[in-house]
Amino acid sequence: GAVVSQHPSWVICKSGTSVKIECRSLDFQATTMFWYRQFPKQSLMLMATSNEGSKATYEQGVEKDKFLINHASLTLSTLTVTSAHPEDSSFYICSARDRGRTATNEKLFFGSGTQLSVL
Amino acid sequence: SQKIEQNSEALNIQEGKTATLTCNYTNYSPAYLQWYRQDPGRGPVFLLLIRENEKEKRKERLKVTFDTTLKQSLFHITASQPADSATYLCALGTGFQKLVFGTGTRLLVSP
Numbered sequence: 348g349a350v351v352s353q354h355p356s357w358v359i360c361k362s363g364t365s366v367k368i369e370c371r372s373l374d375f376q377a378t379t380m381f382w383y384r385q386f387p388k389q390s391l392m393l394m395a396t397s398n399e400g401s402k403a404t405y406e407q408g409v410e411k412d413k414f415l416i417n418h419a420s421l422t423l424s425t426l427t428v429t430s431a432h433p434e435d436s437s438f439y440i441c442s443a444r445d446r447g448r449t450a451t452n453e454k455l456f457f458g459s460g461t462q463l464s465v466l
Numbered sequence: 467s468q469k470i471e472q473n474s475e476a477l478n479i480q481e482g483k484t485a486t487l488t489c490n491y492t493n494y495s496p497a498y499l500q501w502y503r504q505d506p507g508r509g510p511v512f513l514l515l516i517r518e519n520e521k522e523k524r525k526e527r528l529k530v531t532f533d534t535t536l537k538q539s540l541f542h543i544t545a546s547q548p549a550d551s552a553t554y555l556c557a558l559g560t561g562f563q564k565l566v567f568g569t570g571t572r573l574l575v576s577p
Contacts, residue, residue: 353509381564390470390569391510391555440509453498453559457509 349375349445353458360431361466368426368461370441376421377443381455382414385438397424431465438462468493470568472556478574479546487541487571489556494566496558499532499539504553504570513554514541546575 350373360366370380378399383391395416396404403416413435415427424443428435442455471490479485489499498517502510516523516532516539523530529542543550553572557565 351509388474388569391567393564393566396564438507442509454500454512454515455510455565457502457511460507460509462507 349373349443349456351377351441351443351456351458353441353461355461356459357462357464359464359466362432363430366428366431366463368428368439368441368463370424370426370443370458372422372443372445372456375443375445377424377445378421380418380424380441380443382416382424382426383440383442385440385460387438391440394426399424428463431463433465436463436465468566470494470556470558470566472554472568472571474569474571476572476574478576481547481575481577483546485543485546485550485573485575487554487556487573489539489541489568491537491558491568494537494558494560496560498559499530500557500559500565501528501530501539501541502555502557502567504555506553510555543573546573548575548577551575 352371352373354369380397382394384394385391393406394409397416397418399418405411418424438460440460442457469492500515501513504510514530516530527544531540551574553570555570556568
């Protein structure tokens with residue numbers, strides 16, 4: 348099956364610093380990737396849709412200047428949490444669809460997630 | 467308002483029994499519904515997809531039903547095993563791009 352690699356798997360940073368999270372599709376091209384955020388025992392909340400070569404589409408209530416998304420190639424999207432604060436501590440997960448598959452191409456392939464802890 | 471509801475309490479069952487998880491939704495008209503498995507500290511893994519015109523879908527020990535009148539999906543794991551212990555998420559697809567997830571139900575299978 349398609350593989351999505353997410354890095355790093357965990358990061359601890361000081362308040363005020365920026366953190367970059369990478370999401371790569373290893374064996375397929377992903378023109379669209381999705382970034383989710385998950386708090387403990389809660390659902391995945393879609394933050395933004397990342398489109399290769401164009402600006403990301405952010406969900407209501409998500410600050411685009413706070414969560415910078417760059418999708419510079421067909422296999423890489425990055426999420427940068429700028430000037431991180433303790434309330435940004437969360438589990439961030441990326442996902443992508445394999446558009447090359449004709450069957451059940453609505454399903455998402457997820458990265459393994461990044462646990463961000465801001466001190 | 468739009469809601470996707472899954473049992474927030476953990477479901478505890480004994481090995482070998484059938485686990486049944488419920489996903490109810492309101493004010494959505496999904497074109498399809500998906501079920502994912504999520505282990506602690508990991509991203510979800512796709513299990514099954516069922517479309518609005520399908521009543522039932524099976525894959526090995528897994529079975530999903532979809533009742534668009536009741537606005538409900540049931541997810542069954544037969545002959546459950548301790549390795550099936552995880553959180554199971556339902557997700558609604560209202561268009562090609564976005565999925566909306568429920569909060570998930572934690573399943574614990576005891577030996």
